Amino acid sequence: MRIVVVGAGIIGAALADRLAARSQDEVVVVEEDAPGAGTSGTSYAWVNANDPADPAYHRLRTAAMSTWRELAAGFGDPAWYREAGNTTWAVTEDAKAELADRVARLGELGYAAELIDIGRLRELEPRVRAPQDALIAHYPDEGYVHGGAVAQALVRRAGDAGAEIVTGRRAVGLNTGGDRVTGVRLDDGRDLDADLTICAAGRHSPALLATADAALPLVDPSEPGSPAPCLVATTTAAEGAINGLVHAPGLSARPAPDGGLVLEAGDLDAGVDEAASPALMRTVGAELLARARALVPKLRAGVAGVRRCTRPLPVDGYPLIGLQRPGLYTAVTHSGITLGPHLALLIEREIRGDAAPELAPYRPGRA
Ligand SMILES: Cc1cc2nc3c(=O)[nH]c(=O)nc-3n(C[C@H](O)[C@H](O)[C@H](O)COP(=O)(O)OP(=O)(O)OC[C@H]3O[C@@H](n4cnc5c(N)ncnc54)[C@H](O)[C@@H]3O)c2cc1C
Structure with missing residues (x-):
């Protein structure tokens, strides 16, 4: 199968890396700037599943944290991934009640979350000052990444595994034959044919998808x-x-x-x-x-x-992942740093014909 991935932010880069590693496909990545130059390179990039409100989404995010750990381990100890923990606190009574409730609910879900005292805060963050009466929480398994560096590392590895990397070229439109998307047209007039085109163009996705009359609620x-x-x-x-x-x-x-x-x-x-x-x-x-x-x-x-x-903010806040037309798969989400490598793993399975039930609530065509 020939697959064209449009966009080399965290989503496109993680996908290209996964797909190229299998070497059964011809993979082409098209990036109008440089890998990681879009939102991923400017992101705050906190890797977390800190919200217990939606248990299914929380599970997806905790799985994503594990996938990050495995991905980073595969690169040794890369400077772009740090599972350094997250510390937070609340000062007002309402905020304290909310934080205590969050820590309790996360704990019930089996997530590493604890309330700590100011002495422990000093051990964890000796130079940080919090009010004496603050309610303090710590999440030891959370971390951050440097989004630009990780996208570059993943695209480099995809290239080493045989993917063709086209940078500095914009996909100006999706090509179609009947209902099927058959590839992309580049801004130099070249057509790249594909059995599957993956739109991972982040916030620019609606503009690209519109060229094939596909809409995306961002x-x-x-x-x-x-x-x-x-x-x-x-x-x-x-x-x-x-x-x-x-x-x-x-x-x-x-x-x-x-x-x-x-x-x-x-x-x-x-x-x-x-x-x-x-x-x-x-x-x-x-x-x-x-x-x-x-x-x-x-x-x-x-x-x-x-x-x-x-x-790239989906209107309802949840990922937009799945086939939009024959030959066209879309992968756009907020929290893409947390979710990117795990979504890539699930999407690769889907492309091989093994539907991922975890993605069922997040199809782009949902009402
Ligand atoms: C301030 C801020 C804080 C954030 N904090 C967090 C956080 O703490 N945790 C978290 O998980 N997420 C966070 N996010 C969200 C996260 O950064 C994004 O969801 C994620 O980076 C999106 O990745 P992407 O690959 O979809 O998009 P991008 O990184 O934007 O990549 C898309 C790529 O496609 C390219 N492109 C676009 N159109 C075309 C085209 N037509 N042809 C060729 N190339 C094209 C662009 O140049 C770009 O490189 C934050 C975002 C921001 C802005």
């Missing part, structure tokens, strides 16, 4: 007030400032690949659109740094950069 990032666009800051070197992920009220932080920190705060994204001005980006960067200095009082780092990012 939140439109250009709508005023859309939750898809956001800003993420990185700091200059801050070695030892934090060891794992830290989610304090008003700030999410984790180590960055070059020794700095990655910083994000949902409330600061309220006025952000895809064209966020340099002035707004500077303001948000300065505020994130101020919050980081409150979290780690000895932090001496400055802002290294602020990145605009756009989440």
Whole structure:
């Protein structure tokens, strides 16, 4: 079978790696920029199953955490995967009740989640300061990845296994013959024929799918007030400032690949659109740094950069995975960093004719 994968973010890269490893197929990856250059490379990239609300989705995510562990083990001890644990706390009474309930429910599901005291916080994160009366939780099995680096590593391995990697070329349309999608047309006019075309173009997927009259219910990032666009800051070197992920009220932080920190705060994204001005980006960067200095009082780092990012956000929040037309399979999701390698494993099974029941609730055609 000849398979064309459009997009080399975490989803397309993990798929290409899986499919090429089997060497029974001819695999071609088309990426308009470079592997990991899209949302995956700008993501906060927390690998977790921290929400117990939907048990089936929680199971999918815990399976995905195991798949990450196996994938990373296959590369030795890669710098792009760190199962460094996540620490968080609540200060208001409502937030404390919610956190205590979450830890209890996650524990009932067999997920590693514990309430800890401030002494244990000091052992885990010696430079971090939390209020004395905070309720603190720790999730030792959670971690983070560096999305750009992992996409590059997976695409490199797919290439070594025989996949053809076409970078710097955009798929401008899906080719069709009757109802069947027969491949893609590139922006240099070339046609790539395929028995199966996989759309893993992240937030750009609706535009590509529309060329074959296929729709995908993603939140439109250009709508005023859309939750898809956001800003993420990185700091200059801050070695030892934090060891794992830290989610304090008003700030999410984790180590960055070059020794700095990655910083994000949902409330600061309220006025952000895809064209966020340099002035707004500077303001948000300065505020994130101020919050980081409150979290780690000895932090001496400055802002290294602020990145605009756009989440591929399905309207109902759940993955959109499956055949859309004969010859056309779509794989688009939020939480794609957590889910990507595991979805690749399940999708590969489906392509071989073994339907994955775990994916049944997430078909793109659901109402
Ligand atoms: C700020 C932020 C924080 C996040 N935090 C988390 C988190 O903590 N945990 C988590 O699990 N997820 C998180 N996510 C979501 C996660 O990052 C995404 O779900 C995931 O990166 C999507 O991967 P992807 O491969 O689908 O898309 P992308 O990484 O965008 O890859 C798609 C690729 O397709 C290419 N492409 C697009 N159109 C075409 C075309 N026509 N032809 C050729 N190439 C094309 C693009 O160049 C791109 O490289 C976060 C996202 C953001 C923005």
